[in-house]
Amino acid sequence: MQRIAVISDIHGNLPALEKAIEIIDQEAVDGIFACGDVVGYGDSPNECIEKLRELACPVVAGNHDWAVAGLTEYKKSHTERAVRGIERTRAMLLEENLRWLQNLPLYHRENGMEFVHASLTKADQWHYLTRRHSFTDTAWHDVQNNFSIMKGRVCFVGHSHLPTIFLQKRFGRIKFIHPQSDSFELKGRRAIVDTGSVGLPRDLSAKPTLVIYDAKEQVVHFRQFTVEGQNMHLIEAAGKPPSIWENTKRHVGRLMGAN
Numbered sequence: 030m031q032r033i034a035v036i037s038d039i040h041g042n043l044p045a046l047e048k049a050i051e052i053i054d055q056e057a058v059d060g061i062f063a064c065g066d067v068v069g070y071g072d073s074p075n076e077c078i079e080k081l082r083e084l085a086c087p088v089v090a091g092n093h094d095w096a097v098a099g100l101t102e103y104k105k106s107h108t109e110r111a112v113r114g115i116e117r118t119r120a121m122l123l124e125e126n127l128r129w130l131q132n133l134p135l136y137h138r139e140n141g142m143e144f145v146h147a148s149l150t151k152a153d154q155w156h157y158l159t160r161r162h163s164f165t166d167t168a169w170h171d172v173q174n175n176f177s178i179m180k181g182r183v184c185f186v187g188h189s190h191l192p193t194i195f196l197q198k199r200f201g202r203i204k205f206i207h208p209q210s211d212s213f214e215l216k217g218r219r220a221i222v223d224t225g226s227v228g229l230p231r232d233l234s235a236k237p238t239l240v241i242y243d244a245k246e247q248v249v250h251f252r253q254f255t256v257e258g259q260n261m262h263l264i265e266a267a268g269k270p271p272s273i274w275e276n277t278k279r280h281v282g283r284l285m286g287a288n
């Protein structure tokens with residue numbers, strides 16, 4: 030499998046998922062993978078699940094998927110807005126789609142590539158690798174621990190909604206990269222790639238993002254796109270301030286010596 034597409038954090042946003050699939054269709058990929066949070070917040074959880082079931086692609090569970098599926102405590106661990114989204118989604122969900130959510134694995138590995146929603150360490154605890162408000166020592170250790178238990182060269186995650194690459198350089202040094210351009214060459218280095226979000230982007234551009242990964246060339250392509258009729262800044266404004274990405278960059282840069 031040379032060329033794959035990775036999507037994450039669709040959050041029940043059907044127009045965004047349809048646009049992502051349209052873009053992927055033009056990329057001649059060998060496979061599609063989804064890193065979780067198929068549902069939560071958006072109006073179309075059934076339709077989004079059914080699209081993924083049609084694609085028959087590997088999907089790992091996100092915290093919202095598990096919360097809606099009744100597999101995890103969510104009232105204390107999520108914001109009020111998230112709890113409302115989870116309960117609203119649960120009320121809309123068809124029984125067979127609920128069962129599909131309940132059967133999602135937390136982790137998938139294929140062709141030396143790994144896929145998890147948040148973190149390889151304690152996948153059901155949903156630790157953030159890319160922090161939204163600050164970058165703590167705990168998150169830094171999580172990144173190191175993820176590299177130490179990664180079996181292959183590349184692991185794909187979602188959860189933060191912020192397109193990011195953690196790159197393991199020589200002597201175990203880790204560099205944090207916010208992709209400034211469309212493509213990034215791994216050049217044999219191990220990487221954790223946070224794909225960003227299809228349905229609810231949280232970086233300053235507020236553009237949905239998906240990843241195309243060329244495993245042979247070891248190049249990560251971030252594809253940002255717009256969705257007709259959707260203003261992602263307004264969608265996001267309902268929940269989080271746009272300053273989150275600037276805060277993240279500042280804290281991560283300080284702790285990791287990154288640019």
Ligand SMILES: [Fe+2]
Nearest residue numbers: 038066091188
């Ligand atoms: Fe999410």
